Amino acid sequence: MAYKNFILVCGGTGCESSRSDEIYRNLIKEAEALGVKQDVQIVKTGCFGFCEKGPIVKVLPSESFYVEVKPEDAHEIIAEQVVKGREVKRLLYQKDKSAATAKLEDIEFYQKQFRIVLRNCGVINPESIDEYIARDGYKALEKALFEMTPEQIIAEIKASGLRGRGGAGFPTGIKWETARKAPGDVKYIVCNADEGDPGAYMDRSTIEGDPHSVLEAMIIAGVAVGANMGYIYIRAEYPLAIERLKIAIAQAKEYGLLGENILGSGFNFDVEIRLGAGAFVCGEETALLQSIEGKRGMPVPKPPFPAIKGLWGKPTVINNVETLANIPVILTKGAAWFASIGTEKSKGTKVFALTGKINNSGLIEVPMGTTLREIIFDIGGGIKGGKKFKGVQTGGPSGGIIVEKDLDTPISYESLTALGSMMGSGGMIVMDEDDCVVDVSKFYMAFCVDESCGKCAPCRIGTKQLYGLLDKISKGKGEEADLDKLEKIGKAMTKASLCMLGGSAANPTLSTLRHFRDEYLEHIRDRKCRAGKCKDLVVYEIDAAKCIGCGLCARRCPVPCITGEKKKPHVIDASKCIKCGECFAACKFGAVIKR
């Protein structure tokens, strides 16, 4: 006995709250009533990432995708689809053409995500070059070697509008062209895989899932700029990614796709891996090059830019992993195809590592122009535990917080910068009402203090000073004048730092100050942290009127500092309390108060 149909009912948080459970039960009831129970299996699934149009019901194998389904629709779905084999047309998803995806109308899809960089991630075996080749792998290289001149390749990349995905958004085609035109007999291609922002793992996952796409792109870049040697600079704490890169390089060499006389074309290209020790500053291109040369990883002033004078003084193209992974697709599908995706100035897609207080954390790829609201509330399925959204940090320690009122901004390099944040490499950390902006700013500043290389004074001294001020405020010892100091020092660092580590280190502080000045003031004037994160400002107490003496809090307390007789109100010993909040979370009667 085998089922003919499978009905999948979304059981994600969003759809559950719009009665998907009732739909599920009605479908089962209807299937029994109409005597087709044996023909159809009705199951609950995880989130489809399309919460805006929920509840979602999908029928397999016909792939019918129903949106905004109501419990009353169950009868029709069973009677029409299962009994008669006809789709319920009125419930089918009709694609509304938003600006970002209007030109993709030839592709019928319901998902918000669109995967160019991650096209092979989760599809192929990353340790099999054959599977990569089967999915049009190394086809772009064929074109680059046999059908196009280097000038044509560069023209194609320029026409595609591809911009650097490492954060700054510099047009990739122009970078290549500069390096091609730069005088020099030896040139280099470098892949920046030194991904260091807290909460970002796009590049690691891309390499782990599809290492050949990066290799292929580097060879193409070599053809375009006239380089015969490439380096992949990757942090040593990515062992699996390194292992898969090594396998990929060995396989490509065996097939003659790397090395001398590639595919009989007469072109030579080799790739080597360089391991970084995990310093954040080595993601900065000049510091990265210093590190490859075996020197201490510290930035040097620009210009000259690496495209003119880079590795060992030779013209060098440095591209980030995600930028490179786009290249083979641009050559196989054409610049026009690529340029049809995204916004006017930001073409293609962007990969984000969606983390924090979000239901569906994950690695996502969306067309540029998608709004943050779509990412957080559709793909991400909203905030965990139904809490209130507070902000989203993009660009990691170099970016800023984006708040509720700006969530409908279509994502592009320019729009995020205008909001006081930045695209960054693609970390996206969602915060809810339980997160404190002072605490978050302090965390990022502590990171920058650790990671500052110390070469220039604005960054070395500035980060330390800002951290001190933030620490003071978080302990309830701040003064109102400190806020002005934060801004003044922050602005000086932004202007005067040698590289973008220092130049952007103040961003989280400055942007939270702009959006949440009242919370900073609350910490200073009222000695209060509304989120309860700044431990020095929080006191936990038990409301004797509400406490029934169940003892749950006392059992959870790790110190322990809660005492009391059974069935009588308990007491917290404030002198021993470590303010972990376990009792607050444990109490079912709201008797533990956070002040």
Next chain:
Amino acid sequence: MAKMTLEQLRALRDSKKQELDKREVEGKDIQIIVGMGTCGIAAGAKQTFDGIVAALEKHNLAGRTVVRQTGCMGLCYVEPTVEVIAPDMPNVIYGKITGDLAEELVVKHLVEHTLLENHIYDKPAVDIVKK
């Protein structure tokens, strides 16, 4: 294989493409693909992989099935993830398949031909290579 020429690369692509399209590798008609990026492995994908292999042996399905690894499918909140491609069944991505659920998955999907409830997820995007 030794170094290839352009023609050999094209021929290899065509033959491998057919293999991937038919979804039959070496005469095996069932494919189980386990997401094994760092994230998946950290969530226990290796145990899942081993559990699946053991369950296939136990239920005499090993001869028909290829168990493969792949990178991150992007569904970090429900790792480990497993995709099952089998004849007469829709392609399904399962999430939160820890080692102890591996046998249940094999029995439900491949022996009983039913879906394993509460663990079904969806591919996050269309496949641009196939389109």
